[in-house]
Amino acid sequence: MPERTVTALPLVSMNAADPTNTLMDKIVNLCKRRGVIFQSADIYGGFRSTYDYGPIGSLILRNVKDAWWKTMVQVRHDIVGIDAAILSPSAVWEASGHLENFTDPLVDCKECNERFREDQLDDPLSCPACSAKNSFTEARAFNLMFKTHAGPVEGSGHDVYLRPETAQGMFTNFKLVLETSRKKPPFGIAQIGKSFRNEITPGNFVFRTREFEQMEMEFFVPPEQADKWYQYWCDQRMKWYVDLGIPEDQLRLRPHDQDELSHYSSGTSDVEFLFPWGWGELEGIANRGDYDLRQHSEHSGEKLTYFDPDLGEHYFPHVIEPAAGATRSMMAFLLAAYDEETVNGEVRTVLRFDPQIAPYKIAVLPLSKKDTITPLANQVFDLVKERWMTDYDETQNIGKRYRRQDELGTPYCVTIDFETLEDQSVTVRDRDSMKQDRVSIDRLVEYLSERLR
Numbered sequence: 001m002p003e004r005t006v007t008a009l010p011l012v013s014m015n016a017a018d019p020t021n022t023l024m025d026k027i028v029n030l031c032k033r034r035g036v037i038f039q040s041a042d043i044y045g046g047f048r049s050t051y052d053y054g055p056i057g058s059l060i061l062r063n064v065k066d067a068w069w070k071t072m073v074q075v076r077h078d079i080v081g082i083d084a085a086i087l088s089p090s091a092v093w094e095a096s097g098h099l100e101n102f103t104d105p106l107v108d109c110k111e112c113n114e115r116f117r118e119d120q121l122d123d124p125l126s127c128p129a130c131s132a133k134n135s136f137t138e139a140r141a142f143n144l145m146f147k148t149h150a151g152p153v154e155g156s157g158h159d160v161y162l163r164p165e166t167a168q169g170m171f172t173n174f175k176l177v178l179e180t181s182r183k184k185p186p187f188g189i190a191q192i193g194k195s196f197r198n199e200i201t202p203g204n205f206v207f208r209t210r211e212f213e214q215m216e217m218e219f220f221v222p223p224e225q226a227d228k229w230y231q232y233w234c235d236q237r238m239k240w241y242v243d244l245g246i247p248e249d250q251l252r253l254r255p256h257d258q259d260e261l262s263h264y265s266s267g268t269s270d271v272e273f274l275f276p277w278g279w280g281e282l283e284g285i286a287n288r289g290d291y292d293l294r295q296h297s298e299h300s301g302e303k304l305t306y307f308d309p310d311l312g313e314h315y316f317p318h319v320i321e322p323a324a325g326a327t328r329s330m331m332a333f334l335l336a337a338y339d340e341e342t343v344n345g346e347v348r349t350v351l352r353f354d355p356q357i358a359p360y361k362i363a364v365l366p367l368s369k370k371d372t373i374t375p376l377a378n379q380v381f382d383l384v385k386e387r388w389m390t391d392y393d394e395t396q397n398i399g400k401r402y403r404r405q406d407e408l409g410t411p412y413c414v415t416i417d418f419e420t421l422e423d424q425s426v427t428v429r430d431r432d433s434m435k436q437d438r439v440s441i442d443r444l445v446e447y448l449s450e451r452l453r
């Protein structure tokens, strides 16, 4: 049963910078309609700037994280992974400098009482909400960390913090990982996990939220090799996004100006994506020197140096840190994948995900719910489900089911029809070309393996 279409008209590209923000509206709408991302606590009116990942979104987010883990840990013998605690004592954040420095400068408008980040004001003398002039209070430093307490009674225990970055877990565990993993510089420690920041201006959907996921790796190197590895990681990290289907013209590597650099950083570059509102950071790659290990060494009293047996000396390794956002990258993958084309006078929306990012790789679609077809459809589902995340959908007409899978970005739909009963073959439809192939069931896994990574 070939799809009714097939005069594909030229693609309408939705991917250029889009000042009217229609693309964002479409993405937000699709995310809600298809179970990708929901407003958190929706039934209670929603919790602002906080999001839940639905059945489809949790698969996409997992795929982004898995793709990162595979590239950064699985296929390398010089990087190991950890999973550190989210709660940590103030000593960690004192040593890292977050207690003192992880702040935004806040100003209030005395006329309209709106609050702003001073460093984000276009005109520091004019209120963007009510246009009042010289109406701002003195800037106050606002620490972005979420503070809570350990123990049953508030005030009786110790202050603890939700981590604002995963990175410190790699520094505080440096010695233990070094001792237990038999690695030596250059080597890396990687981690994926939730981080929390009490952002003053969250927004742009999941671009900036108070709870988000990071994918960070600290690469410890002999000091004289730091510049070489910094360049290496800038190149590798750009390549990762391109390999997963983000067009090169929607990505750029932006080196920080001297006045943007942290005092300990000798170089930082951001991987930026062309969001509908302009360029935005996906990941920062920083040449952090020995700042972190030295700080934790001084504050904890532990020796966080590496003893080089060839040189016969101890040294603090320097750190190159590629720090990416998983939730923010997922948004970039969604935006880059979104496409519309006109087919037989109707708009077809399709997410052209790389198969690694696609939530389902395959959808099994029995043409009817009749008893004769269902067992065979289940048999086909069983054949592929262990190997690939597969959807099974037997509701609605086949055209609507194809459209749904297009909007989820499913690369291949496998349809079981009445002819299948006769010839033991199924129809495999390609998401992008909508081309259909008839494939015998006993060749199906081989056929799909050739096309899916």
Ligand code: GAP
Pocket (backbone or CB within 6 Å): 164, 165, 166, 167, 197, 199, 206, 207, 208, 209, 210, 211, 212, 213, 214, 216, 281, 282, 283, 284, 323, 324, 325, 326, 327, 328, 329
């Ligand atoms: N350890 C270094 C560090 O955390 P960062 O630039 O503050 O560096 C790294 O964060 C990445 O984490 C960012 O490039 C971004 O992708 C993501 N990120 C940071 N704050 C975020 C937020 N509020 N919401 C979503 N993602 C965020």
